Amino acid sequence: MVGDMQSRTPAARTGRPRSAAADAAILAATRQALVELGWSRLTLGDVATRAGVAKTTLYRRWSGKSELVVDAIAELFNELEVPDRGSLAADIEGVVLQFAAILGRPEARNGLIAVVAEAGGDDALRERIRHSIVERQKHLVVTGRERAQARGEIPPESDPEAACRAIDLIYDIVAGTVVHRMLVSAEPADTEWVRRFIAVLLAGITAAEG
Amino acid sequence: MVGDMQSRTPAARTGRPRSAAADAAILAATRQALVELGWSRLTLGDVATRAGVAKTTLYRRWSGKSELVVDAIAELFNELEVPDRGSLAADIEGVVLQFAAILGRPEARNGLIAVVAEAGGDDALRERIRHSIVERQKHLVVTGRERAQARGEIPPESDPEAACRAIDLIYDIVAGTVVHRMLVSAEPADTEWVRRFIAVLLAGITAAEG
Amino acid sequence: MVGDMQSRTPAARTGRPRSAAADAAILAATRQALVELGWSRLTLGDVATRAGVAKTTLYRRWSGKSELVVDAIAELFNELEVPDRGSLAADIEGVVLQFAAILGRPEARNGLIAVVAEAGGDDALRERIRHSIVERQKHLVVTGRERAQARGEIPPESDPEAACRAIDLIYDIVAGTVVHRMLVSAEPADTEWVRRFIAVLLAGITAAEG
Amino acid sequence: MVGDMQSRTPAARTGRPRSAAADAAILAATRQALVELGWSRLTLGDVATRAGVAKTTLYRRWSGKSELVVDAIAELFNELEVPDRGSLAADIEGVVLQFAAILGRPEARNGLIAVVAEAGGDDALRERIRHSIVERQKHLVVTGRERAQARGEIPPESDPEAACRAIDLIYDIVAGTVVHRMLVSAEPADTEWVRRFIAVLLAGITAAEG
């Protein structure tokens, strides 16, 4: 689970504790509903029914549809990690393919884009998305970069601020391109396409940084 | 205006003709509402009121919220064009800045992402978006590419299919990165950032194609 | 129909007019639900369903359960009238029996007492009850009194204020006693009981006034 | 206190005994809530909070809102008694004024009528009301009658069944008229009105019985 509304106050001793099973059931039901109905036809009442839970139980934990869906799909991105495949190109290919695989799941596709759309003009929601989904993805870029520097594939960065900017840029390029390919162009991000994309990306990075 | 629902029936001779002013008023009201309310709080009843029009009139022309918003924001993208600045880098920079300027407007930001989200699982809507918004943007990539080839900056492409794939990829990279920067990372796409982005992109393109 | 919320503004010309059939269906459904469910289990959603009408239609006309039920049972009391049976005793007996007959219907019994209970601390509701139900019953007392005076059974009242007080008192005695008998004591107000009651009442009136 | 749910099981020897203070606090809180909120806005959760008691504690003693309120207001009627003022008229006046004084308290007014309304179609509740409230009031009529017979103001009744019917009738007239005056007509039952009422009542009784 990700961060809830009134997370882990250690002084919550009294009264009946919240059911942990309910959390899991609700999040699973949310993903299932996202698959079957998509974002706009997804109903909190329906999710509650699928989870075998009362609507009030759901509202006790999440303040609305957006927050719920963020947590539901955030779990999908937790499995992302950088596999050490021996070279920067292979590492990037592995991560991008993992990312594409997750976005290939309808619940992620339907949920992520909708929740980002909803975050326009809702700073709290945007922050939740950033914290629960974006930051832990960006961590992959950092990891891959450090590993490549250790291998000597790219030079170590002396200016930490410039490094930060570079990481942000690379992350925007990778995530943005894959998302645009799959959600707007509605084309699959298969191995062949990923290879062509990475060829351009790697050439750009090494040329620009070298 | 873009394509409507049952437009251009040539046999529409009899009866009171539809008010052309109403169309413009509705689309303008839609953009205004997108700015003030965002996508999810925008209601068709409110748009009709703002436009000084009955709900019936609105529904006679558009089948729903999504279609209306697609047409409303498509008009914003019509002003995009490739300025001939003498070099590929300068041309790309110009286009990306124009694109970023449009996405900087709240009605475009709020409307575009939401409408793409809504298109998940609605093929007709996705096709409308592609026709009204995406394709005419992709045309910019084609134009810029041809101009660069005419200048000799990049070699002419012999295989038309590969050229098509390359154009799609570049478009996904450009549009996806800018959108991700502005909507997900919520950072401005200012000149400094665009220059860094284009440096990577151009190096990648020329290296990969050369 | 009784008085509604925004009754008969003569300037309501434009737009689709409210369905008169819906009013009748809703009031009938309300009475039916009062019979089958009683006051506390009666639901506005259920009434709407029974009437074949949307909940919103119901709320457009009445502001809540109490107002609806007042109008629904007020129709039952409209049929009350003073039959001219030739003597004051017979007239009173006739009216009381009619009144008892109406209170014998479960919808009246369940609805009236509940709505009076609800009116504690709700002056608008109390006024609605008085206007729709009480005043037109009190008129019966006035009619019966005038008729008896015309017959010479009771002397004409010179002081109009004293007459008004007398009418109020008699009305409280008659209505209160019958209601208490039927709702609190839960005993039938049959002819035999009514005769005994009227004997006391008439003796009291004539003695006190004579 | 009146009769509880499972009170006085003689086998209740072991375990922590129920707090007697809680009972009193709950009933007092109920009356206070009746005054401030009226019947329909009174909630058991709120009563529990006011009484400084958990909802569980409340439900352990009463099965619902109606039962609780019956017990809460029944205590108010316990103080009623027939003062020996030397004449039937004076006795009746005293009792009616006491009764009116109790009904003048908002908790009694709001609670009594609502609970009677709720009892429509709930025989157990009606029986509880009769046992806790009605019967001990009717006892006043019996007492007053016996005292008047002892004084020789009214003849002794030979037929016990007829006496019972007469007592019921007088009780319905007195209680019904006062309740109707105060709750439906929403007028005060002051000394002046009570005198006029009793004049009619006494004349009726003596004439009808004599």
Added chain:
DNA sequence: TTCTAAGCGAGACGGTACGTCGCGTCTTTTG
């Protein structure tokens, strides 16, 4: 004195109804 069964506070839980909002359709009158 320890054991133990019930009472007690707190509050989560499955429900049901609430009253509102927006949708997209329909039925009016007006122009």
Added chain:
DNA sequence: CAAAAGACGCGACGTACCGTCTCGCTTAGAA
């Protein structure tokens, strides 16, 4: 015939109480 006005059926919303159910902790009589 279109347009404005607005009523209509529908379905979801988020909230409020209901009455029940765990929890961990007294509390007082029985062993």
